[in-house]
Amino acid sequence: MVLEAPPAVVPDIPAATPPIQPGLLELFVAFAKMSLAGFGGVLVWARRGIVDQHRWMTADEFNETYALCHFLPGPNIVNLSVVFGSRFRGIPGGIAAFTGLVGPPMLIAIILAALYARYGEIDALRRILAGVSCAAVGLLIAVVFKMMMPLIKRRDAVGLVMLLAVFIAIGLARLPLQVVLLVAIPISLGITYFMRQRVNG
Amino acid sequence: MNPETNPISTLVWTFGLMSLFAVGGANSAIPEMHRIAVDVHHWMDEKQFADIFAISQLSPGPNVLIVTLIGYAVAGVGGALAATLAMCGPTAILAYYVSRLLQRSRHSRWPAIIQAALVPLSIGLMGASGLILALTSDRSWVAGLITVTAAVLAFATRLNPAWMLLAGGALGFAGVI
Numbered sequence: 001m002v003l004e005a006p007p008a009v010v011p012d013i014p015a016a017t018p019p020i021q022p023g024l025l026e027l028f029v030a031f032a033k034m035s036l037a038g039f040g041g042v043l044v045w046a047r048r049g050i051v052d053q054h055r056w057m058t059a060d061e062f063n064e065t066y067a068l069c070h071f072l073p074g075p076n077i078v079n080l081s082v083v084f085g086s087r088f089r090g091i092p093g094g095i096a097a098f099t100g101l102v103g104p105p106m107l108i109a110i111i112l113a114a115l116y117a118r119y120g121e122i123d124a125l126r127r128i129l130a131g132v133s134c135a136a137v138g139l140l141i142a143v144v145f146k147m148m149m150p151l152i153k154r155r156d157a158v159g160l161v162m163l164l165a166v167f168i169a170i171g172l173a174r175l176p177l178q179v180v181l182l183v184a185i186p187i188s189l190g191i192t193y194f195m196r197q198r199v200n201g
Numbered sequence: 202m203n204p205e206t207n208p209i210s211t212l213v214w215t216f217g218l219m220s221l222f223a224v225g226g227a228n229s230a231i232p233e234m235h236r237i238a239v240d241v242h243h244w245m246d247e248k249q250f251a252d253i254f255a256i257s258q259l260s261p262g263p264n265v266l267i268v269t270l271i272g273y274a275v276a277g278v279g280g281a282l283a284a285t286l287a288m289c290g291p292t293a294i295l296a297y298y299v300s301r302l303l304q305r306s307r308h309s310r311w312p313a314i315i316q317a318a319l320v321p322l323s324i325g326l327m328g329a330s331g332l333i334l335a336l337t338s339d340r341s342w343v344a345g346l347i348t349v350t351a352a353v354l355a356f357a358t359r360l361n362p363a364w365m366l367l368a369g370g371a372l373g374f375a376g377v378i
Contacts, residue, residue, distance in 0.1 A: 035261060035262045035263065036261045036262070037261060037362075037363055038261050038262055038263070039258075039259075039261050039366045041264065042262065042263050043327075044355070044362055045362070048362070063320045063323075063324070064316040064317070064319075064320060065300075066323060067316060067319040067320045067322070067323035067324075068296075068299070068300060068303070068316060068319065069296055070319070070323040070326070070327075071319055071322075071323065072292065072295060072296050072299060073220060073221050073222060073223050073292050073295070074220045074221070074223055074288075074289065074291070074292025074293065074295070074296065075220070075223070075263055075264065075265040075288065075289060075292070077263045077264075077265075078263055078265055078289045078292070078293060079292060079293060079296035082293040082296055082297055083296050083297060083300040086297055086300075086301070087300070087304065091297075094293070094297060098289070098293065101262070101263060102262070102263065102265070102285060102289065104262070105260055105261050105262025105263070105266060106262070106266065106269050106281065106285060108260050108261065108262070109256065109257060109260040109262065109266045109269055109270055109273075110269065110270075110273055110278065110281055112256050112259065112260055113253070113256055113270050113273050113274070116252065116256060124374065125255065125256070125259055126255055127373045127374050127376060127378075128259070128370045128373045128374045129255055129258055129259050129370075129373065130338065130344075130373045130378050131347070131369040131370045131371065131372045131373020131374065131377075131378055132258075132259070132366050132369045132370045132373065133258065133334075133338045133369075134338055134339055134344045134345075134347040134348050134351070134369050134373070134378065135347055135348070135351040135365045135366050135368065135369030135370075136351075136366060136369070137331060137334045137335045137338055137339070137348050137351075137352075138347065138348040138349065138350065138351025138352035138353075138354075138355065138365065139351055139352070139355050139362050139365065139366075140327070140330070140331045140334065141328075141331045141335070141348070141352040142351070142352045142353075142354075142355035142356040143327070143355075144324060144327050144328045144331055145352075145356050146356065147324050147327070148324055151320075151321065151324075156321075158321075159317075159320065159321040160321065162321040162322060162325065163321035163322070163324050163325040163328070164325065165325065166321070166322050166325030166326055166328075166329065167325040167326075167328040167329050167332075169329075170325070170326060170329035171328060171329030171330075171331075171332040171333060172332075177326075181322070184322050185318070185319075185322065188318040188319070188321065188322055189314065189315065189318045191318075192314050192317050192318040193314055193318075196310070196314060
């Protein structure tokens with residue numbers, strides 16, 4: 001249980017921090033909700049909760065935070081919960097978000113596994129799963145388009161070309177991930193660096 | 202492996218190590234999990250692994266739950282907890298420190314450049330996952346239609362996505378797909 005919200009730490013630096021500051025319990029509940037709704041991937045729900053509903057982050061901030069968690073090793077959304085929670089409430093915040101994300105669904109998965117071990121009849125479950133995953137893929141595709149919107153709005157041609165190149169290399173050409181990243185990361189870094197040089201200079 | 206070894210410490214060691222190499226999320230590590238659970242340690246057979254995968258997809262929550270279920274199959278609730286924490290802990294700590302480092306040096310130029318450079322790559326990768334998943338799960342035109350409908354509704358309306366998942370599940374149960 002997360003009972004105590006940390007008192008009086010918030011108003012110290014109002015200028016540097018976003019206007020809405022979730023408390024520990026709020027973090028736990030928000031991530032538990034996203035997670036429990038997240039059949040076939042939590043990203044859809046995480047973006048909906050963080051950007052659309054609570055407005056804890058802008059679309060751009062979410063993109064940047066998720067990109068970081070995507071390229072670090074480990075489960076992306078788990079990383080996101082820890083990074084996100086700790087950005088607002090330090091280590092306890094990270095733990096609260098993580099526990100909310102992993103705890104409740106873990107209980108459900110274990111109960112399902114126990115039922116399966118007892119009854120073993122999983123065919124109906126499989127059929128349901130097939131239908132759920134068709135819809136879940138659609139939701140994922142919608143999130144990809146939503147995450148592209150900030151790039152489209154600011155006419156970030158370079159970013160959109162890099163995005164498309166990675167999509168083609170992995171999705172269509174089916175090149176190995178490591179090779180693609182090994183080429184794409186330095187190129188993207190280089191272009192971003194030179195673009196900013198030009199803007200600043 | 203020495204059969205006398207405590208299964209929980211084997212779980213912790215295995216998944217702790219695996220997580221550090223799992224770039225791109227838990228789903229990209231599934232082939233490796235299969236190798237370890239079925240071929241190396243003989244914790245389960247092919248069918249059990251496939252069923253565990255199905256159960257993990259059917260449960261709400263992050264994809265990493267498959268690790269929870271492997272742990273549960275090996276050593277009960279303790280195994281489930283140990284495997285999950287081992288898979289999430291080390292990389293969560295790494296992510297915490299890296300993100301703090303980037304936040305702190307927010308006013309120097311490189312962190313912003315690195316993050317801005319990674320954003321389009323991350324979105325491109327997800328688009329590719331979306332395509333590959335669509336090709337594997339949409340084996341009929343009804344399935345494809347469900348995917349397209351869900352994508353359009355989720356992008357263009359504020360309708361709660363749970364309804365689309367529910368509708369997909371109901372159609373699947375009815376055997377339409």
